[in-house]
Amino acid sequence: MDITIKNVRKTFADFPALAGVDLHIESGELIALLGPSGSGKTTLLRALAGLEPIDAGQILFGATDATNLSVQERKVGFVFQHYALFKHMTVADNIAFGLSVRDGKTRPTTAEQKRRAIELLELVQLKGLEKRYPSQLSGGQKQRVALARALAIEPRVLLLDEPFGALDAKVRKDLRRWLRELHEKTGVTTVFVTHDQEEALELADRVVVMSKGRIEQVGTTAEVYEKPATPFVFDFLGSVNLLAGDVQQGKLKLNGLSLPTDTKLSGPVDVYVRPHDLRLVEPTSDGLDAQINFVQRTGPLVKAVAKLAYDDSKVDIELGHLDPMALSLKPGTQVRLLPVSFGLFARMPHAAVQTLPDVVPNAVPEQRGDRARG
Amino acid sequence: MSLGKDQSLQDPPAIPAEFGSGPLQRRNAAITEPAWVRWLLIAIALGFLSLFLLLPLAAVFTEALRDGWGTYLTALAEPDAYSALKLTLLAAAIAVPLNLVFGVAAAWCITKFEFRGKQLLISLIDLPFSVSPVVAGLVYVQIFGAHGWAGPWFAEHDIKVIFAVPGIALATIFVTFPFIARELIPLMQEQGTDDEQAALTLGASGFKTFWRVTLPNIKWGLLYGVLLCNARAFGEFGAVSVVSGHIRGQTNTLPLHIEILYNEYAFAAAFAVASLLAGLALLTLLLKSILEWRYADQLAASRRH
Secondary structure: OOEEEEEEEEEEOOEEEEEEEEEEEOOOOEEEEEOOOOOOHHHHHHHHHOOOOOOEEEEEEOOEEOOOOOHHHHOEEEEOOOOOOOOOOOHHHHHHHHHHOOOHHHOOOHHHHHHHHHHHHHHOOOOOOOOOOHHHOOHHHHHHHHHHHHHHOOOOEEEEEOOOOOOOHHHHHHHHHHHHHHHHHHOOEEEEEEOOHHHHHHHOOEEEEEEOOEEEEEEEHHHHHHOOOOHHHHHHOOOOEEEEEEEEOOEEEEOOEEEEOOOOOOEEEEEEEOHHHEEEEOOOOOOEEEEEEEEEEEOOEEEEEEEEOOOOOEEEEEEEOOOHHHHHOOOOOEEEEEEOOOEEEEOOOOHHHOOOOOOOOOOOOOOHHHHHHO | OHHHHHHHHHOHHHHHHHOOOOOHHHHHHHHOOOHHHHHHHHHHHHHHHHHHHHHHHHHHHHHHOOOHHHHHHHHHHOHHHHHHHHHHHHHHHHHHHHHHHHHHHHHHHHHHOOOOOHHHHHHHHOHHHHOOHHHHHHHHHHHHOOOOOOHHHHHHOOOOOOOOHHHHHHHHHHHHHHHHHHHHHHHHHHHOOHHHHHHHHOOOOHHHHHHHHHHHHHHHHHHHHHHHHHHHHHHOOHHHHHHHOOOOOOOOOHHHHHHHHHHOOOHHHHHHHHHHHHHHHHHHHHHHHHHHHHOHHHHHHHHOO
């Protein structure tokens, strides 16, 4: 079932949670709503389920207008961050709940309900746990039961609200892969909310990046990461360096360095460069002179902070650990840097003020938490 | 063990790591007060409990049986006592189910929905706790009494409210109103609305959601509230005293009957009837303990998340 969202608006008190959202979700797609807290992603998901009434706009399931349908009529599977399993029911009863509350003739027999529950338990790889109570399950198991329960009603759409948010990192990673496989098996149109960019990029067909109740960019994972449409997306998805540049006759000027671009901008610009796009080049080629301040080797990556000679600003650099340049890097080394890929945006007054961390970058692999708060 | 004790004394930072798994001896030295302080605190607590809870209870039964079983049974078998018992049970039988419905409805409304004036409603529910029951009784007399606002209308239709069962039931309902709602509100607030929303997305109607999800989630709190409400309904004195009119054999509840007997210097009889009331209270507590013991597993499961 494909979903069309047309100019959906929702305001809480004075806070615009959704400020006019348009989106089309293809049938069978696995799509991520990604954004920091307060970006409106959960509100949008709940609006799709009918749990949050919207102020204006339209939501279509296929060709039917679902805007005014009740939660029950929408037939969506909803998975909550904290599972929301019924504590007083066994796993099997939880899964069969959606079947057991149907009216009269459409309600399957008890035996049929049980058969379906066991079938779904197998699908979520929890065979044999049907007689357990939720309190006897681990977090990951609970979330899989919640998913089986949502799938039992053969939903038109599956909606997941930060489904792995309450789980620890290892379980989260396993479940992510597992959910991807499950989606390929069932083919149900699936929308999930996350503030975790890694989760969104790893799991989804397409990512919807949201901020302040608006959609910043919609695209495949490669598109949003490699061609961020806005400074926000650039900043939210992965780490980024911000430099001040100038565009003259289609060329980017960076302190004497002149780089070809295809931009239509001209005048002062903000230059967004990812750490791994800031290459170390030979001292004889064109580039920006800098001095290494700090080096950290984390697994396959070498991360470094360099101070640019021309304005003393600091930039993050990333190299593969097999890179011949990486071996000789240490604090004090003079290097020459060349931005090989970058994004250009008209200079924003506030953006130029933003500076990179003064002493040590957050070089630990877990950069996610920090970003998420952004 | 003595070695462990020495260690913990010399090396305070090691104590937290040992906590819980270490031998009792070691823990005691590290985290508890000297023996005399402990015994003093225990003695104060026990003394207080005995003086204010156990002693009165014991006194009731001792006094009731002071003149022997014969007098005791005669006092209980008296038609007025019997009628008072019946009226007390009747008032509770009317008030408790009504407050069960009101309490659940109020708690449901307050915890599952957002609306203006919610705080005001919560305060209003507490009103019977803060207003003296006598005041409540007087209000009912003012409304339904012969010279009250609605009194003449009821008199025309030959309905007696004040100095009759309806008035007693009304007063009891007023006084016991907060018990169930107050028990449920914190519980339901903590549980949130996720379970209900999950049920709705699974296609359950509002009623089925309530019946199959909300009610099982709150049943223990509800039961506890009902027992408290019931105990209070049996024992209510002030409000009922104002609206009842103290007509022997007709509008006397057990607490009123006890007062009358006491005022007439029939101490043994007063205590005998009082022991009946205390017995009802003990029965309620016993019932609660049995249920808690019988369903301990479920209770624990529903408290865990």
